[in-house]
Amino acid sequence: MTAEAKAVAAAATTPATTPASPPLTERQEARRRRILHASAQLASRGGFDAVQMREVAESSSVALGTLYRYFPSKVHLLVATMQDQLQHMHTTLRKRPPAGDEPAARVAETLMRAFRALQREPHLADAMVRALTFADRSVSPEVDTVSRLTTAIILDAMGLDAPPTAEQLSAVRVIEHTWHSALITWLSGRASIAQVKIDIETVCRLIDLTAPEKA
Amino acid sequence: MTAEAKAVAAAATTPATTPASPPLTERQEARRRRILHASAQLASRGGFDAVQMREVAESSSVALGTLYRYFPSKVHLLVATMQDQLQHMHTTLRKRPPAGDEPAARVAETLMRAFRALQREPHLADAMVRALTFADRSVSPEVDTVSRLTTAIILDAMGLDAPPTAEQLSAVRVIEHTWHSALITWLSGRASIAQVKIDIETVCRLIDLTAPEKA
DNA sequence: ATCAAGTCTGAAACTTGTTCTACATTATCC
DNA sequence: GGATAATGTAGAACAAGTTTCAGACTTGAT
DSSP, X not given: OHHHHHHHHHHTSOTTTOOSSOOOOHHHHHHHHHHHHHHHHHHHHHHHHHOOHHHHHHHTTOOHHHHXXXXXXXXXXXXXXXXXXXXXXXXXXXXXXXXXXXXXXXXXXXXHHHHHHHHHSXXXXXXXXXXXXXXXXXXXXXXXXHHHHHHHHHHHHXXXXXXXXXXXXXXXXXXXXXXXXXXXXXXXXXXXXXXXXHHXXXXXXXXXXXXXXXX | OHHHHHHHHHHTXXXXXXXXXXXXXXXXHHHHHXXXXXXXXXHHHHHHHHOOHHHHHHHTTOOHHHHHHHSSSHHHHHHHHHHHHHHHHHHXXXXXXXXXXXXXXXXXXXXXXXXXXXXXXXXXXXXXXXXXHHOXXXXXXXXXXXXXXXXXXXXXXXXXXXXXXXXXXXXXXXXXXXXXXXXXXXXXXXXXXXXXXXXXXXXXXXXXXXXXXXX
């Protein structure tokens, strides 16, 4: 039973990343969409706590059991919501690529743009980021997808000519770490927006440091 | 009522950091210690989920209501547990300071030593780190204490002659971000120990970059 | 069209964090 | 030493995530 539920959830990753799993019928796709929409909506109101499974079920006109078949836990649901939002953001960002000369500057600019987007919906950001870092092993595949998406966004912003070196990938990993953790400190009120900006700019310096020419 | 509870919890930060708040009697100090011990013990068994408030209460021979007076939530309790463990670690680390020549190497060595300690009790690490990153605004003061402790450990490892510059403090912040987030990825099985090591070493390069001489 | 398998629904039950209440114990202060 | 406020205890009650189940609805294959 859990296996079946997992199959549905797995099938449901994202348009861009959809693996083979049982294709969803239209009504199922619609249900899934309604659920994600309700989730994002409730999250926008009151953050992580405001996303209550019973409410999500009701808002999306789906039985509680069905909700759990699609998303085996609240964290799964919110991580999927994040996948969804990231997809949007990636598309949006691609439209106007960052303008800086240096890769470091472009990455910093991109992340700050993303950060400003999050600031517009801080509660939603709270729900998604908290879920992401709270996720345990059972959510690893989904969290990994989010991570790959984020990596893609950063690599995009770097605008490399050649494929990234191992060193550069390490730098990107560290940037991602900093990004998540800085968001957390901001969301929990322990760091200001300015502070997050500084942290992002600081970590982006690693990009110069790992550029292939070895300064 | 919540106010009183907070007072107790606040009073309870740590020996080294204890503020003014109502001093605890001996029996209260003993209770607090029993609670923290039970918490760490249960956490060591099965991580975050294994720390169940009723069990903590029973293990430490305290009524549930009392437990909540000392620690107003499970997250508060686990963050306090982390404070406690960090204190130990700080003391331990001070005994044998890192041997590297460069500050960056010393910090990396120190963090890897801490990491190895965490590996010995991965479940405990799980409980503490998950609580830390899941903590919301109501736990900010306590989380901040943990953060200050961590900063102190890193600055210690750097072994600076002069007080740190603003730039260096930024680097330390980023290192902390990376440290927490890398731990999370390791704990949730999405990164290997080797990967964490690389991430730590990578981010520590920022220290050279922010050394006062401006290479 | 029909049968079987799989899916969805509605509602109850269960778990664990958190709160509340009524009463007992301890501490403080005169 | 006794009044009184603060603290502690036991246990019920409540809230929200999760599980379970019987029955109704879809779907796909024959």
